[in-house]
Amino acid sequence: MTKGQAISLQKNDGGSLTAVRMGLGWQAAPRRGLFGSRTREIDLDASAVLFADKQPVDVVFFRHLVSDDGSVRHTGDNLVGGVGQGGDDEAILVDLQRIPVHIDQIVFTVNSFTGQTFQEVQNAFCRLVDETNGQELARYTLAGGGAYTAQIMAKVHRSGPGWTMTALGTPANGRTFQDLMPSILPLL
Amino acid sequence: MTAELVRGQNHPLTQVRLEVRVSAGTPVVAAATLSDEQGTIRGVEWVAHPGAPALPGLEVSRQAAADHRLAVDLDAVPDAVHRVDVLLALPTDGRGPVRFGAVAAPFVAVTGLDGTEVATYTITGLDAETAVVALELYRRQGAWKVRAVGQGYAGGLAELFADQGLAEAHALANCIQSAVAQSHARAVPAPASGTTDTDRVHRHAATTPDSGVHATQPGQHAGPTQHGGPYGRDASHGMPAEPTPAQAGQGADPARPGPAGPVDYTHPGRQRTAPPPSPPTAPPAPQGQPTGPVAGDATGWSMDERLYNQVWGMFEDLARTTAAYRSAVDFADSRMEKELDQVLSDPRSRIGGQGDAAREAARARHADLVGQARQALDRDLAQLQAEADVVEPALPPAYARWDNPVWHGYRVPMEMPMALRVGDLHLPESDPLRIPLLVRLPLERGLWIDSGRAGSLDGSFADSHELRQGAMETAVALAARLLAVHPAGEFTLHVIDPAGSAAGSLAPLTRSGVLAGPPAVGAAGVSEVLARLTERVDLVQMAVRGGAADALPPGLDTAQQLLLINDFPHGFDDRAVTRLRYLADEGPAVGVHLLMVADREDAAGYGPLLDPLWRSLLRLTPVADDHLADPWVGHAWTYEPSLVPPGSQILQQVLTQVAQARTKYM
Numbered sequence: 027m028t029k030g031q032a033i034s035l036q037k038n039d040g041g042s043l044t045a046v047r048m049g050l051g052w053q054a055a056p057r058r059g060l061f062g063s064r065t066r067e068i069d070l071d072a073s074a075v076l077f078a079d080k081q082p083v084d085v086v087f088f089r090h091l092v093s094d095d096g097s098v099r100h101t102g103d104n105l106v107g108g109v110g111q112g113g114d115d116e117a118i119l120v121d122l123q124r125i126p127v128h129i130d131q132i133v134f135t136v137n138s139f140t141g142q143t144f145q146e147v148q149n150a151f152c153r154l155v156d157e158t159n160g161q162e163l164a165r166y167t168l169a170g171g172g173a174y175t176a177q178i179m180a181k182v183h184r185s186g187p188g189w190t191m192t193a194l195g196t197p198a199n200g201r202t203f204q205d206l207m208p209s210i211l212p213l214l
Numbered sequence: 215m216t217a218e219l220v221r222g223q224n225h226p227l228t229q230v231r232l233e234v235r236v237s238a239g240t241p242v243v244a245a246a247t248l249s250d251e252q253g254t255i256r257g258v259e260w261v262a263h264p265g266a267p268a269l270p271g272l273e274v275s276r277q278a279a280a281d282h283r284l285a286v287d288l289d290a291v292p293d294a295v296h297r298v299d300v301l302l303a304l305p306t307d308g309r310g311p312v313r314f315g316a317v318a319a320p321f322v323a324v325t326g327l328d329g330t331e332v333a334t335y336t337i338t339g340l341d342a343e344t345a346v347v348a349l350e351l352y353r354r355q356g357a358w359k360v361r362a363v364g365q366g367y368a369g370g371l372a373e374l375f376a377d378q379g380l381a382e383a384h385a386l387a388n389c390i391q392s393a394v395a396q397s398h399a400r401a402v403p404a405p406a407s408g409t410t411d412t413d414r415v416h417r418h419a420a421t422t423p424d425s426g427v428h429a430t431q432p433g434q435h436a437g438p439t440q441h442g443g444p445y446g447r448d449a450s451h452g453m454p455a456e457p458t459p460a461q462a463g464q465g466a467d468p469a470r471p472g473p474a475g476p477v478d479y480t481h482p483g484r485q486r487t488a489p490p491p492s493p494p495t496a497p498p499a500p501q502g503q504p505t506g507p508v509a510g511d512a513t514g515w516s517m518d519e520r521l522y523n524q525v526w527g528m529f530e531d532l533a534r535t536t537a538a539y540r541s542a543v544d545f546a547d548s549r550m551e552k553e554l555d556q557v558l559s560d561p562r563s564r565i566g567g568q569g570d571a572a573r574e575a576a577r578a579r580h581a582d583l584v585g586q587a588r589q590a591l592d593r594d595l596a597q598l599q600a601e602a603d604v605v606e607p608a609l610p611p612a613y614a615r616w617d618n619p620v621w622h623g624y625r626v627p628m629e630m631p632m633a634l635r636v637g638d639l640h641l642p643e644s645d646p647l648r649i650p651l652l653v654r655l656p657l658e659r660g661l662w663i664d665s666g667r668a669g670s671l672d673g674s675f676a677d678s679h680e681l682r683q684g685a686m687e688t689a690v691a692l693a694a695r696l697l698a699v700h701p702a703g704e705f706t707l708h709v710i711d712p713a714g715s716a717a718g719s720l721a722p723l724t725r726s727g728v729l730a731g732p733p734a735v736g737a738a739g740v741s742e743v744l745a746r747l748t749e750r751v752d753l754v755q756m757a758v759r760g761g762a763a764d765a766l767p768p769g770l771d772t773a774q775q776l777l778l779i780n781d782f783p784h785g786f787d788d789r790a791v792t793r794l795r796y797l798a799d800e801g802p803a804v805g806v807h808l809l810m811v812a813d814r815e816d817a818a819g820y821g822p823l824l825d826p827l828w829r830s831l832l833r834l835t836p837v838a839d840d841h842l843a844d845p846w847v848g849h850a851w852t853y854e855p856s857l858v859p860p861g862s863q864i865l866q867q868v869l870t871q872v873a874q875a876r877t878k879y880m
Contacts, residue, residue, distance in 0.1 A: 078545050094541065094847050096534030126538035127586040128545040 045157035052150035053110025110149035219362035239318035265393030303345035314340035507601035509608030542587035660808030662831035684836035686719035702875035712785025726869035
């Protein structure tokens with residue numbers, strides 16, 4: 027799957043998604059020179075914005091780790107990244123069955139809090155996983171992807187009784203999800 | 215402050231629970247020996263090593279590793295022990311370096327339980343040595359000290375043990391090295407053979423074919439296994455429950471040396487650290503239905519802790535599911551409003567029935583969404599109610615309502631529970647579901663029963679006299695509950711009733727004889743009790759800060775103290791108020807707690823000066839009142855006190871037992 031490609035996903039057996047996880051992983055900045063502690067850390071942040079009728083009603087990010095209703099949970103802020111071997115450094119778990127009834131869209135975003143563009147970050151990726159069977163629904167390689175500091179990754183929205191995911195992969199710029207709001211709204 | 219020791223230097227230890235952290239650049243074996251006053255090791259059972267990793271008060275790792283953490287509880291080592299030597303050795307399996315000179319200097323640190331370093335020592339100057347005595351912890355005139363030793367032995371552990379006067383030095387050294395080699399080879403712990411789930415006797419986790427042949431005497435490990443780690447249950451992380459091959463039931467000949475297999479040097483009577491009993495599981499549900507809820511279905515080391523976590527889990531779930539419902543309803547309301555506004559401002563709607571139809575549609579959409587939200591809420595409430603129905607009857611007295619039958623089988627407990635039920639919580643949407651409000655013990659903040667009129671929801675207590683009496687009854691029920699859930703002699707209750715106005719409400723306490731003395735009356739009584747408790751807080755604080763707990767005067771009551779104050783600030787002069795504020799601030803940390811019955815209006819004369827005091831107390835009410843916020847979403851929860859049902863004799867019965875236990879204990 028490439029950047030910007032939008033595809034709809036529905037389970038083959040006709041059922042719909044019940045739990046998804048957004049994972050974000052990247053490699054910590056390499057240590058430079060003698061003063062190892064002075065290297066510039068890379069801090070990427072994953073966020074999920076909950077919309078009801080195109081109005082943002084709740085957001086889950088590193089300062090608000092659990093949505094008020096408890097259905098969306100962030101596993102905690104990682105400030106420096108991991109070893110870059112494909113594991114998720116930050117994850118957002120969404121229990122779609124428990125999402126309040128008025129929320130009809132959830133948008134997942136990635137931001138570079140420390141300001142490095144994705145060109146400068148190594149082994150960065152974000153992905154959406156179906157938690158029920160561990161299958162990867164969408165995966166983007168962020169690293170080397172251009173001079174952007176943010177990406178609007180995907181949205182999960184209600185369709186009939188269940189949920190559907192649409193991959194967006196729209197690049198943007200911003201430090202936190204707030205900066206992305208103007209870019210998100212047209213995509214709803 | 216960390217002391218960086220050099221060879222031969224010593225340093226006093228102020229704590230008895232310590233960790234010795236070892237980091238070496240290469241995997242090393244860590245072991246420890248105990249020796250008595252004469253410096254002799256009384257036998258192989260005084261050596262903690264990978265083949266026999268745990269001794270009383272001491273636990274070492276089972277395998278060679280570059281980093282070790284040795285847990286040491288100097289209070290738990292036998293009295294005869296005057297010295298604990300920490301040893302490091304290179305494994306002789308031929309995979310790693312063969313002398314300490316070839317690797318980075320090993321670093322050892324003595325740390326407190328919180329990880330703060332007390333003393334560190336880098337073992338330098340080693341060359342051909344393959345074993346080294348890193349540190350010794352030793353008793354000097356009743357206190358423990360640490361000394362950096364750094365004595366190396368080229369002949370390895372065998373030479374080291376021989377130097378320490380151990381007769382079986384060679385056999386023990388071989389045994390250690392083979393235990394290390396085995397633990398290295400043991401990639402996956404072998405399944406326990408021949409044990410069932412109900413039989414928690416870990417007999418054989420044999421990896422070597424021959425070690426499974428030796429049968430243990432069943433009595434040796436049987437019975438409910440105790441937590442044997444130096445720090446008790448909480449330190450059991452990292453102490454896997456599977457026994458090592460070395461332990462696998464070779465009770466027949468503890469001293470049997472030889473390369474045939476590792477020998478069990480642990481004391482036959484010693485019991486292993488056991489995992490907590492597994493949580494109860496739901497009976498298998500009929501096909502196609504979700505399993506029913508079970509009491510104690512949460513994480514924790516004891517049933518007490520599991521129920522506590524489960525109740526808090528229910529609390530959070532109810533808070534969040536209600537938040538989902540409320541936000542959906544809010545959204546539906548605002549959407550309908552917007553749509554109705556639109557209809558109003560649209561000129562077309564004035565023609566014919568279009569406007570009415572649009573309004574109707576907006577209302578229908580609103581009702582539809584609210585209906586869905588209510589459906590989701592009802593689904594969740596039904597599940598929580600089902601859970602509450604099984605949890606409530608399973609609660610221990612400390613968590614149970616007074617009408618719970620568990621109080622009829624009340625016995626004075628042997629240990630303090632984790633938490634105390636101070637009342638019930640519910641939200642308007644969740645009626646009739648009640649969540650127990652559990653607060654941790656010992657209390658971290660004082661309790662304030664508000665006898666003021668302001669908060670009353672339904673106005674049932676129109677009479678302020680009645681309200682005061684209700685508040686005092688709530689306070690007495692709470693104090694009695696606190697007395698009942700503490701072991702005999704570990705909780706002392708003082709009462710200040712300056713005007714003697716609450717004699718009726720206090721009767722259950724005064725009549726049963728559970729009070730330390732009669733309720734204090736008058737200004738003199740107030741200042742006497744406060745002075746006594748202030749002095750106690752001061753003394754205990756000094757002792758704690760100075761690390762001299764044994765310096766407390768012999769007559770000092772070490773029990774937790776609760777001070778019940780009625781009618782504040784009646785009978786209080788400025789000095790007494792200052793003392794009270796001191797107790798509220800400093801008391802909880804040293805076991806002095808407040809339970810105040812007061813109307814804030816009565817203390818209005820103090821102006822804003824007492825606001826910090828009120829804020830520092832947990833406000834409870836004698837009548838249902840929505841003033842408590844949950845920590846997740848911040849709903850206003852309606853609190854109801856936990857009162858004894860009218861006409862019930864349960865309080866009398868329980869307090870009689872408490873009083874009897876007190877007399878026996880005294």
